[in-house]
Amino acid sequence: MAPQRLAGRSGRLRLVVIQALVFSLFATLFARLYFLQVVDGAEYHAQATSQSVREIVVQPQRGLIVDDQGRPLVTNRLSWVVAVDRTMLGKMTERQQEILLERVGGVVGVKVPRIQRQLDTWNGSPYQPVPIASDVAQRVALRILEQPEDYPGIVVDQQSVRAYPEPYGVNLAHVLGYLSPITEGELDQAEERDDESVNGASSVGRAGVEKQYDRFLRGMPGYKSVAVDSMGRVLGDDGEVEGEPGDTLVTSIDAKVQSVVEQQLLERMRYQRTQRDPVTGRNYVADSGAAIVMEADTGRIVAMASQPTYDPGVWVGGISKKQLDRLYSDAAGTPLLARATQGQFAPGSTWKPFMTAGALTHGYSTDTVLNCSSALRVGNRDFKNYESGAYGYIGFAKALEVSCNTFFYRIGLDYWQRYGSDVADVDAKDPLVSEAKEFGFGQETGIDLPGEASGRIADRQWKRDYYESMKGYYCKISNKPQDADTSDFVYLFAHEFCAEGYAYRAGDAVNFAIGQGDTLVTPLQLARAYAAIANGGTLYAPRVAKAIVSPDGEVVRRIAPKPVGEVDVPEQTLEYIDSALKGVAANPSGTMNWKLQGFPLDDVVIRAKTGSAEVHGKQTTGWVASYTDDYVVVMMISQGGTGSGSVGEGIRKVWETLYGIDGMDVDPDRAAIPGVTPPERLPTFMQDGTILPPARQED
Structure with a gap:
């Protein structure tokens, strides 16, 4: 019996020990649960809540660019954009990712390697969907939206992109410039400056006034908080901070004059290509050219054209490698090069x-x-x-x-x-x-x-x-x-x-x-120098912009003409040169006179100088530089022949446009710019967004 009693006690003791261990484990568990839910409950709840809310950048409307009459040169439009949610993509297997990217790429017309590059090089927030296609057809966008089960992690929405209304058919690509996504280095620099106007999803100006006045045009982005589930799917909005649209840039460009300048430059180049060069025995190449209209007394640019040019819309939504190669191609004439400001030619x-x-x-x-x-x-x-x-x-x-x-x-x-x-x-x-x-x-x-x-x-x-x-x-x-x-x-x-x-x-x-040899000038430099003769000796830093106007129509900043020097030439010397240049246009032996037969030179007094620059291994570069009391007009064609022979007719047409000339009749009411000379006042910006021409000043 003794051994049996001993065995019973031992069994009960083991049971007590097990019960004590179980009790202590439960006590520890309950204590931990109490600590997590009661003591630190609020903190963990906040962390859990924050993990289910993500912040997405809302890009602002970029500011408009308008001409001196308020005509829009660059605006914005809505574009269907297809993007990939990388968070959702990361929760898929490698094979599932391949299938998804192939499916969406096939629908939007973008190859998978390009999509992958865009995903790998994305600078924006990891929670921001990565755009892979812009300007997607509405039917394609709706197809993806209506079949979410086939396109998990694919986001489709409408975003604002640049649009080019082209008033009077103007191109103006080299003046306006273009946008492209911000680089990692630029983003780092912006963060060092505490610049909150850009982010990883921003597009910034790369050329033209889009680059020069980017900080005014870009606006301030907003931020939207969205609730997501455990799979990263958006459940709904959780709040939004409104962004600020960009300011409007008012330029001194006049679209009506710009249109005529562009047309004349292109027409003269095309015509010269049909003409035989007596020196080489073959037709003129007429490979490039430029034309400028400048206010003589202010240095403001009224029109500026370069050939060859390009469609600024090719940059919207991302440019293809083929398109980019063409812009830099020698065979295409390097269209990205602005001949008016970047081309260098013998004068x-x-x-x-x-x-x-x-x-x-x-x-x-x-x-x-x-x-x-x-x-x-x-x-x-x-x-x-x-x-x-x-x-x-x-x-x-x-x-x-x-x-x-x-x-x-x-x-x-x-x-x-x-x-x-x-x-x-x-x-x-x-x-x-x-x-x-x-x-x-x-x-x-x-x-x-x-x-x-x-x-x-x-x-x-x-x-x-x-x-x-x-x-x-x-x-x-x-x-x-x-x-x-x-x-x-x-x-x-x-x-x-x-x-x-x-x-x-x-x-x-x-x-x-005589302007030969290795000396080179840009068409803009020549126009500025002739303006100094016209205005009595003042050199201006030329200006395209006139003012910055806020979205509510308030003038933020006026951009005044900027004199940068006076030529050290006696007034009587400038007057003598001025008189001599009248003879180039008016006298029968003047080299520009034959292109101004039947032109009302008594009413519109033109001073001019022609130029035919010989370039080793190439055909002659033709120039005409001309001016009145109001304007300077310069036009040139590389490998286009003699000055007046190549661009003389184009110069005449521009002057007829500026002063409203028809034959020998001068009618200011027909002039391209109301009042003949550019307005000092700015366009009127109405509360409903309408832009009206500048109010005419009383005489």
């Missing part, structure tokens, strides 16, 4: 008025006469007049009127002989170079558009610098026997360059005097 005879100013302020006088012979020998080379014409002994006014090269060759040679015959002296005095710089050539004009080119003054210092940078290349060619891949010209040039490429010779000086 030819349009350069001569500034050389006249240099000569008349450095020893020559209006009574000076020089021989306009058919050629001038410099060293062992004859520098010729156009078509070897000769006019005998003439003064500056006649030299400008008939565009005599040898007249200006003699001036350039005279200064070189007096001050610079030491070919290695980079500091030698050169009045013509100094005058070119006085008129702002060789440096950016300061226009409110990004990416402006500076042009080039090919003076002694430039030639020395160029020699230092290139002598290794050319000396390598000249120091070895000529091979089959090196032409005789290149081999001879390399030998001469290696030996004395730094030398600024008499030939360089005479070429400089």
Whole structure:
């Protein structure tokens, strides 16, 4: 019996121990539950709530861009956008992801590798759906919306994108610019500046006024909180912070004038391509061109066109690689390059008025006469007049009127002989170079558009610098026997360059005097310099923008004309040049006169200068620079032939548009701009969003 009692006690003891352990476990569990639910319950509830609410950026409406009359140049429109929720995608198997992306890619017309790249490079919030297709057809968007079971994690909604109303058919791509998604580096910089106006889903200006005035146009984004379930599906809105739409940019561009300028430039280029070049024996290439209309007294840009151009709408919703390659393609003429501000060309005879100013302020006088012979020998080379014409002994006014090269060759040679015959002296005095710089050539004009080119003054210092940078290349060619891949010209040039490429010779000086050689200008620089002659000597930083206006119609900022310098030329000298340039247009021997037959020059007094710049290996670049008391109009075509021959008719049509000219009749009521000259006042912005033209000022 004793062993049995002992065994019973032992069993009960084990039971008690087990019961104690179970009780202690339950006690610990209950204590923990009490701690979690009562002591820290509020904190954990808040965390759980926050995990089910996600913040999504709501992009603001970007500001409008309008012309001087309030006509919209850039607006916004709604676009169906298909996006992928990466959170939902991450909860799928790899095979499920492949099937989903193939399905949605097939519907929206985007290949899976491209979708994957967009997902991998997304800069925005991880909870923000990643856009993979914009401007999706409504039927496609509705198909996805109506079949959510086939497209889990695919979000379809309407977003605001840029639209181009094209008043009067204008293109204006190089002035307006375009947008593209913000980069990771830009986003990091914005965060360092505490700039809350951009985020990972932002698109920012990349060119034109879209870039220059991006901070005004972009607005301030809003934020929307959405409740989601455990699978990341949106259950509903949980609150929203309203964004602020961007400001409106009022420009000095006039769409009606811009339309005529664009049409004339394109028509003249197309026409020249049908004409035979007597020098090369083949049709003109007319590969690029530019045209500018500028207010003479303010530097404001009324119209600006470049060819070739492109459709700014190609950037909306993301540009394809094929489209981007074309914009940079040499075969397509690099359409992305704005010739008006970024193209650099030899100015030819349009350069001569500034050389006249240099000569008349450095020893020559209006009574000076020089021989306009058919050629001038410099060293062992004859520098010729156009078509070897000769006019005998003439003064500056006649030299400008008939565009005599040898007249200006003699001036350039005279200064070189007096001050610079030491070919290695980079500091030698050169009045013509100094005058070119006085008129702002060789440096950016300061226009409110990004990416402006500076042009080039090919003076002694430039030639020395160029020699230092290139002598290794050319000396390598000249120091070895000529091979089959090196032409005789290149081999001879390399030998001469290696030996004395730094030398600024008499030939360089005479070429400089007529805008030939290595000197380059942009069409905008030339327009600005002619405006300085027209307005009495003031150089302006050209302006496209006139004002920033808030969404409620209040003027945030006026953008006034910006004078940046005065040319150091006596008033009487500028008046003499002005009078001479009238002769280019009005006198029978003037090089622009034949294009202005039957034009009311007594009522609309045009001053002009033509230019035909010869470029090695290419056809002639044609220029016409012209102005009145109100405007400067410049047009040029690369490889288009002589100045007046290539663009003279286009220049005339622009002047007829500006002043309302029909034959010999001048009717201000027919002028493109009401009142003939651009309005000082801004468009009127109504509360309902309507934009009215500026109110006419009382006389």
